[in-house]
Amino acid sequence: MNAINVDSMAAERQAFADLARDISLKKLVEHREENDRYPFGPIFEDAIRDAGIVGFYGVNLPEEQGGVGMNAGMVSVILEKISEVDASLAGVIFSNAAALEIINAAMASTGDTGIYSEIKTLGTAPIAFPMYASPDEISPAMLSKDESRIFYATIRNCALGNIADYAVVPIRRKENQPYSYYLVDLKDKGVTISRPIVSLGLHGCPMVDITIDKVPSRVIGKSGEGKKYFSAMSDRMAVCAAAMSLGIMRGSFQDAMQYTSDRYQGGRQIIDWGQVRMMLANMAIEMKIAESCVAMACQQMDCCVCGWEKTAQAAAIHIGEMATRSCTDGVQLFGGNGYMKDYPQEKRMRDARHAQSLLGMVPLRKIQYISRIIEECE
Amino acid sequence: MKPWKMKRTEKDALMSHGPRMEEVYNSIEIHHRITRGVHRDVETAIAVARKFNNEVLRPMYLERDLKHMEDHEFLSRDIIKKAGEWRFFTLFVPKLFGGQNLHFMALYPFIEEISSVCSGLGHLIFVHYLGAATVFPTMNMRVLQTIMRDVARSERRGEPHLIDLTITEPDAGSDAQEPLLINRGRMTSTMEKVKGGYILNSRKVFISNSRLSYWHLIHSWEDKNDRASSLTQFVIPNGTKGLSFGACEKKMGTLGSTADEVICEDVFVPDRWVSLRALDPFFKNSKKGSKWAVHSVMDFVVSASRAGVGAIGTGIARGAYEIAMDYARRKRVDGELLVNHQWAQIILTDMFRNVCMTRNVYMESVYADLLAGVFKVLYKKPIHYYMKFMPKWFFTLILPLLKSRLVTYIFRKYYYDWYTNEERNITSGWASFAKYTCSDFGLVNANMALDLMGADGLRHDAGAEKCFRDVKLQQIYESTNQVNQMNAFFCMVGNRHPEVEYFT
Ligand SMILES: Cc1cc2nc3c(=O)[nH]c(=O)nc-3n(C[C@H](O)[C@H](O)[C@H](O)COP(=O)(O)OP(=O)(O)OC[C@H]3O[C@@H](n4cnc5c(N)ncnc54)[C@H](O)[C@@H]3O)c2cc1C
Numbered sequence: 044m045n046a047i048n049v050d051s052m053a054a055e056r057q058a059f060a061d062l063a064r065d066i067s068l069k070k071l072v073e074h075r076e077e078n079d080r081y082p083f084g085p086i087f088e089d090a091i092r093d094a095g096i097v098g099f100y101g102v103n104l105p106e107e108q109g110g111v112g113m114n115a116g117m118v119s120v121i122l123e124k125i126s127e128v129d130a131s132l133a134g135v136i137f138s139n140a141a142a143l144e145i146i147n148a149a150m151a152s153t154g155d156t157g158i159y160s161e162i163k164t165l166g167t168a169p170i171a172f173p174m175y176a177s178p179d180e181i182s183p184a185m186l187s188k189d190e191s192r193i194f195y196a197t198i199r200n201c202a203l204g205n206i207a208d209y210a211v212v213p214i215r216r217k218e219n220q221p222y223s224y225y226l227v228d229l230k231d232k233g234v235t236i237s238r239p240i241v242s243l244g245l246h247g248c249p250m251v252d253i254t255i256d257k258v259p260s261r262v263i264g265k266s267g268e269g270k271k272y273f274s275a276m277s278d279r280m281a282v283c284a285a286a287m288s289l290g291i292m293r294g295s296f297q298d299a300m301q302y303t304s305d306r307y308q309g310g311r312q313i314i315d316w317g318q319v320r321m322m323l324a325n326m327a328i329e330m331k332i333a334e335s336c337v338a339m340a341c342q343q344m345d346c347c348v349c350g351w352e353k354t355a356q357a358a359a360i361h362i363g364e365m366a367t368r369s370c371t372d373g374v375q376l377f378g379g380n381g382y383m384k385d386y387p388q389e390k391r392m393r394d395a396r397h398a399q400s401l402l403g404m405v406p407l408r409k410i411q412y413i414s415r416i417i418e419e420c421e
Numbered sequence: 422m423k424p425w426k427m428k429r430t431e432k433d434a435l436m437s438h439g440p441r442m443e444e445v446y447n448s449i450e451i452h453h454r455i456t457r458g459v460h461r462d463v464e465t466a467i468a469v470a471r472k473f474n475n476e477v478l479r480p481m482y483l484e485r486d487l488k489h490m491e492d493h494e495f496l497s498r499d500i501i502k503k504a505g506e507w508r509f510f511t512l513f514v515p516k517l518f519g520g521q522n523l524h525f526m527a528l529y530p531f532i533e534e535i536s537s538v539c540s541g542l543g544h545l546i547f548v549h550y551l552g553a554a555t556v557f558p559t560m561n562m563r564v565l566q567t568i569m570r571d572v573a574r575s576e577r578r579g580e581p582h583l584i585d586l587t588i589t590e591p592d593a594g595s596d597a598q599e600p601l602l603i604n605r606g607r608m609t610s611t612m613e614k615v616k617g618g619y620i621l622n623s624r625k626v627f628i629s630n631s632r633l634s635y636w637h638l639i640h641s642w643e644d645k646n647d648r649a650s651s652l653t654q655f656v657i658p659n660g661t662k663g664l665s666f667g668a669c670e671k672k673m674g675t676l677g678s679t680a681d682e683v684i685c686e687d688v689f690v691p692d693r694w695v696s697l698r699a700l701d702p703f704f705k706n707s708k709k710g711s712k713w714a715v716h717s718v719m720d721f722v723v724s725a726s727r728a729g730v731g732a733i734g735t736g737i738a739r740g741a742y743e744i745a746m747d748y749a750r751r752k753r754v755d756g757e758l759l760v761n762h763q764w765a766q767i768i769l770t771d772m773f774r775n776v777c778m779t780r781n782v783y784m785e786s787v788y789a790d791l792l793a794g795v796f797k798v799l800y801k802k803p804i805h806y807y808m809k810f811m812p813k814w815f816f817t818l819i820l821p822l823l824k825s826r827l828v829t830y831i832f833r834k835y836y837y838d839w840y841t842n843e844e845r846n847i848t849s850g851w852a853s854f855a856k857y858t859c860s861d862f863g864l865v866n867a868n869m870a871l872d873l874m875g876a877d878g879l880r881h882d883a884g885a886e887k888c889f890r891d892v893k894l895q896q897i898y899e900s901t902n903q904v905n906q907m908n909a910f911f912c913m914v915g916n917r918h919p920e921v922e923y924f925t
Pocket residue numbers: 306308309313316317318319375376377378379380382548585586587588589591592593594595596598602626627628629630672680894897898899900901902903904924
């Protein structure tokens with residue numbers, strides 16, 4: 044059981060899963076190594092565009108806005124499948140879905156749907172979003188009094204900043220003050236975008252630093268409510284982060300099974316060595332646990348079970364760690380070949396570790412997790 | 422009654438039950454053997470490495486790493502030249518062989534220092550010494566002299582001739598390096614005796630530095646039905662007809678050095694370039710035989726090299742710690758400096774603890790090597806002082822004597838016939854411990870640095886992600902950590918129990 048078959052929406056989920064698998068096989072498998080060369084090679088524009096054509100950027104967009112009107116659970120199904128092959132495209136979809144979740148949360152609190160219409164490419168092209176940093180880490184910016192203009196701000200590590208038209212970014216005036224989310228038109232002449240940052244993993248989902256200098260801006264939802272929106276987004280997208288890690292893990296496990304059956308050392312298939320089996324067993328067990336966690340988190344989120352947010356966050360943190368561990372072993376089982384780019388395992392190891400940082404630094408997320416529990420107790 | 426007073430025999434009996442002193446207290450065993458001068462040498466080596474790091478490596482290592490990412494075929498020849506100017510390729514070579522004569526023990530902390538900034542260069546330098554350490558146990562003084570003196574000369578000329586070690590084949594990785602598995606391996610290299618030498622055909626893969634090296638030490642096996650007894654080591658210099666390099670591997674990390682395919686097509690190797698032949702009558706007719714010689718020579722090599730992998734792993738662990746610490750002192754989280762969050766302080770302390778702990782492990786392995794491994798003869802006190810204080814011209818004078826067959830014979834007697842199982846187990850077992858402990862904890866530290874640095878850690882320009890990519894290699898080469906665990910089991914755990922079988 045995984046994110047695909049947990050509820051009455053099983054048919055839709057299966058359809059999205061099939062679509063994602065289809066895209067992965069057609070667009071990603073063959074050129075995986077080449078696509079991973081970015082920024083030293085071209086970005087996989089085709090795959091990014093095709094994901095838009097099949098509607099992956101509109102899954103969690105309300106139907107009234109031209110989207111599919113599903114929740115993050117459905118996004119997670121897509122991410123899981125794509126990540127088995129190449130998590131970079133999943134990163135692109137994640138960034139867009141996270142940005143939409145911020146907007147959805149804001150809309151839910153204000154009822155103002157105007158912001159959607161400001162995004163000309165809504166649902167067809169991805170939106171940039173600083174998906175790795177928790178806003179606790181953002182540096183202060185300068186804003187006009189009425190907040191209609193950002194005089195100066197820097198956004199570090201913003202995913203897709205160099206390929207998207209719009210970005211959803213958190214901005215605060217001073218350290219320790221509440222922050223708000225803004226929609227920024229990245230084509231504005233006051234926006235300077237750095238060269239793509241060479242990063243550990245998810246090379247096809249590039250990060251950039253953005254400098255904003257006297258740019259008209261639009262606050263999303265209510266001013267100063269950023270934390271609330273972030274929290275809502277983070278809870279929902281935690282399921283997606285977990286699903287991405289799960290997908291990467293599964294890809295690594297499946298290839299490790301295949302390779303260890305094909306490779307001979309010590310006079311037998313290496314899969315017949317007890318040590319190799321133990322490592323495969325650990326990977327299989329961690330994958331099974333991850334599948335159950337993702338399924339549970341999706342189900343609880345769909346049914347709005349009390350405390351589903353904690354399940355989702357715990358799943359994301361735990362599966363993220365398991366995936367890094369598991370994919371590291373995935374490399375190990377390939378021996379020297381695992382370290383080489385001709386084989387998919389090293390990319391998975393980097394991607395898994397990279398994905399672990401989605402939604403903020405891990406220890407900080409753990410501290411926030413327990414703070415939440417303590418607050419509830421109090 | 423004074424139960425703590427006991428006779429020597431009783432004490433000996435007690436000491437032989439459970440771990441023996443010489444098995445697990447290498448640092449105590451070495452204590453009375455090392456001189457004050459060794460301490461000075463270690464200090465000098467560390468200081469030189471730090472100076473090099475500050476002046477040469479730090480300003481450029483990240484940019485260079487990017488260049489390698491962009492072009493996997495790019496070779497850092499200028500850095501090799503620079504390292505040569507600092508005499509890094511002969512720093513730990515005895516005066517006898519034309520080197521700078523720092524104590525070999527100092528090599529390991531030196532490698533840790535270099536690797537704390539750039540493990541690619543640490544790896545590159547270390548593999549060169551691994552090459553040297555592979556010729557050494559053959560005790561073929563003629564070959565050793567020729568290679569090492571050429572390395573020294575070429576280094577002075579500004580074009581250091583590096584040495585590589587060429588064992589792994591496409592279908593034989595673990596099998597080619599593990600004496601207990603060699604006979605099950607699917608090696609395809611062949612050697613054929615012809616007049617005046619051998620014709621070698623082989624395809625080797627993943628060979629570190631090979632296209633940057635001049636001297637290639639290539640392993641082949643004479644009897645394909647009993648490779649465990651018939652290892653032959655060829656020394657092939659660049660420019661030899663039939664020697665070529667195939668694919669340059671596209672690696673995840675450690676990009677400062679290369680991993681290449683080395684192809685020998687009908688390469689003629691004259692007899693004088695065969696540095697070791699296990700089926701040589703000396704080994705074959707000796708009490709312990711060729712199989713023992715092969716096992717011992719392989720263990721001599723990997724014992725020296727796995728401790729080095731430990732030093733590289735520790736260096737990376739330290740690099741990760743230093744990067745994370747520096748970051749935590751600048752980064753504000755929740756309005757407070759990261760370093761002032763208690764949870765961050767604990768992560769940083771654990772990282773520092775890991776560095777100290779792994780350093781102890783690899784140094785234990787180095788001590789074991791000096792006590793009972795490949796360099797044991799050089800560090801007998803009289804020989805040590807002799808090598809240290811006799812002038813260079815003296816060694817040039819006695820060179821012809823050293824190259825004689827008699828010297829090779831005596832050394833081989835000492836290193837093979839008189840070598841004991843216990844000595845071999847201690848050095849090889851500790852080397853495996855060092856290799857897999859340090860690389861595992863290196864990875865732990867790289868992960869912790871990434872944890873602490875969040876999104877910033879993922880950026881190449883922050884340095885932490887490089888530690889993560891680089892350290893993974895340390896778990897793989899010099900036999901995978903899993904094969905090393907098995908070797909440690911063979912040497913240190915299962916060896917006392919007659920019913921234990923290995924690789925069944
Ligand atoms: C960057 C790099 C540099 C290198 N440099 C050199 C060099 O300079 N010279 C050189 O000769 N080689 C070099 N190597 C090769 C390296 O030593 C081998 O990759 C390593 O020994 C593992 O062998 P393999 O890749 O064939 O993996 P395999 O032997 O195929 O191992 C695959 C998996 O099976 C497991 N396994 C294999 N046999 C057993 C067993 N009997 N019991 C339990 N588990 C088993 C391993 O642990 C591993 O997880 C280098 C490799 C790399 C990646």
